[in-house]
Every structure is written in structure tokens, then in C-alpha cells.
Amino acid sequence: xxxxxxxLGGIIAVLFVFIPHEFAHAFVAYKCGDPTAKMxxxxxxxxxxxxxxxxxxxxxxxxxxxxxxxxxxxYNFHKYRxxxxxxxxxxxxxxxxxxxxxxxxxxxxxxxxxxTASAAVYVVNFFEQVFYLIxxxxxxxAVFNLLPFYPLDGFRVVESLTREINPVxxxxxxxxxxxxxxxxxxxxxxxxxSTHTSLPYVHYFDILGYVHWFARNIIGFPITAMWNAxxxxxxxxxxx
Numbered sequence: 001x002x003x004x005x006x007x008l009g010g011i012i013a014v015l016f017v018f019i020p021h022e023f024a025h026a027f028v029a030y031k032c033g034d035p036t037a038k039m040x041x042x043x044x045x046x047x048x049x050x051x052x053x054x055x056x057x058x059x060x061x062x063x064x065x066x067x068x069x070x071x072x073x074x075y076n077f078h079k080y081r082x083x084x085x086x087x088x089x090x091x092x093x094x095x096x097x098x099x100x101x102x103x104x105x106x107x108x109x110x111x112x113x114x115x116t117a118s119a120a121v122y123v124v125n126f127f128e129q130v131f132y133l134i135x136x137x138x139x140x141x142a143v144f145n146l147l148p149f150y151p152l153d154g155f156r157v158v159e160s161l162t163r164e165i166n167p168v169x170x171x172x173x174x175x176x177x178x179x180x181x182x183x184x185x186x187x188x189x190x191x192x193x194s195t196h197t198s199l200p201y202v203h204y205f206d207i208l209g210y211v212h213w214f215a216r217n218i219i220g221f222p223i224t225a226m227w228n229a230x231x232x233x234x235x236x237x238x239x240x
């Protein structure tokens with residue numbers, strides 16, 4: 001039952017992370033003058049329009065993943081570079097806002113919900129886990145998407161700042177997906193080894209583990225510090 005709740009909570013959290021992320025891309029692109037995403041049915045909160053099966057499963061298992069890239073045609077933008085940049089960071093901003101909302105909801109349940117019935121305990125623990133995962137996944141996906149590899153948002157930022165003939169940009173586009181897959185699988189393998197074996201220091205080789213830590217403790221610090229202070233809780237960094 002615990003594992004069922006864990007993965008069900010992960011599925012719900014991923015939907016709350018990815019769907020607004022992709023909707024934000026489509027919405028900002030449309031406002032900047034490009035109707036491509038709207039014409040292809042991506043200006044919607046329908047999860048079936050946005051979910052990439054591989055990225056969805058990987059996010060549930062590792063906390064990192066991706067959705068289907070929102071199609072854009074940058075030359076439709078009123079201002080090419082500005083439109084491309086704003087569209088690229090829209091999803092990251094949406095995820096940060098979601099993390100800001102999810103964390104106090106997690107604290108409300110964690111601090112004030114104290115059920116006595118056994119069935120209620122499962123329900124409370126489930127929603128506590130869901131809101132924490134939404135918070136953690138939102139931050140991780142926001143930082144992860146800023147990595148400069150295609151098809152992530154960070155690559156779109158690189159596009160907005162460089163010319164098409166730039167060799168680094170071409171490399172990131174041609175090989176970015178493979179680099180991302182290697183990083184996610186390496187992180188997943190390190191997590192399995194550190195959990196199910198007695199091998200020391202395995203987690204120190206988890207490259208994306210450092211991204212997790214940076215997302216929660218550096219990018220997420222203003223959120224946790226503010227809400228912890230409001231709830232009268234200590235302000236501290238989370239363990240690696």
C-alpha cells in the first residue's frame with residue numbers, strides 16, 4: 001500500500017508540475033505573437049496533449065523528466081529574441097509559482113493535521129506526500145529545464161542568445177537528448193545502488209543529485225525560509 005501511494009502521489013505531482021509548465025510556454029508564445037502552439041492544440045490544460053511517456057516515467061522515478069516540447073515558430077514573434085527568451089523561461093516561472101503554493105499546503109498538513117483513525121492517517125500522509133512532491137518536483141524540473149540541452153528550456157535560452165550557425169548550439173541540439181538520458185539514468189542507478197547496497201559514497205557520483213540539492217536548498221530557499229518563518233518552524237537546509 002505504501003508503494004502504491006508513493007507512485008500514485010508521484011503521478012499526481014508530475015501532472016501538476018508538467019501541465020502548467022507546458023501551458024505557460026504555449027500561452028506566452030501566443031501572447032508574443034506566435035499562434036503555432038494554439039493551432040496545434042497545446043494551449044490547453046489537457047494532460048494528454050503535453051505528456052511525453054519517457055519523460056513522465058523518468059520524473060516519477062527520479063524527480064527529473066520532460067514533457068512534449070511546445071511547438072513554436074520564432075519568426076512569428078513580434079520581437080524575435082525577446083519572444084523566444086520569454087517563451088523559454090515561462091515554464092520555469094510557472095514551476096516556481098507552483099512550488100511557492102505547494103509548500104505551505106504541505107506544511108499545513110504536516111504541522112496541523114493529526115488524525116486519530118487509521119484510515120485517516122493514510123489519507124493525510126498521502127496528501128502530505130503529494131504536496132511535498134509537487135514542491136520538490138517543481139523546483140527540480142525548473143532547474144533541470146534550465147540545463148542548456150535540447151529539448152529543454154535552457155536550450156531555448158541559448159537559441160535566443162546565439163546565431164543558428166553557432167557550433168556549440170548545434171552540438172547541444174544534436175546530442176542534448178542523449179546527454180539528458182544518460183544523466184537521468186545515471187542518477188537513477190546511483191539512487192538504486194545507494195538504497196539497496198552498502199556501497200559507500202555512491203550518492204556523491206549522482207550528478208543530478210546535486211541539481212536536486214541546488215534546486216531545493218538554493219532556488220527553493222526563499223520559499224522554505226519565508227513559509228517556515230510564518231509557520232514558526234526552523235529555517236534550515238535540507239540534506240543532500
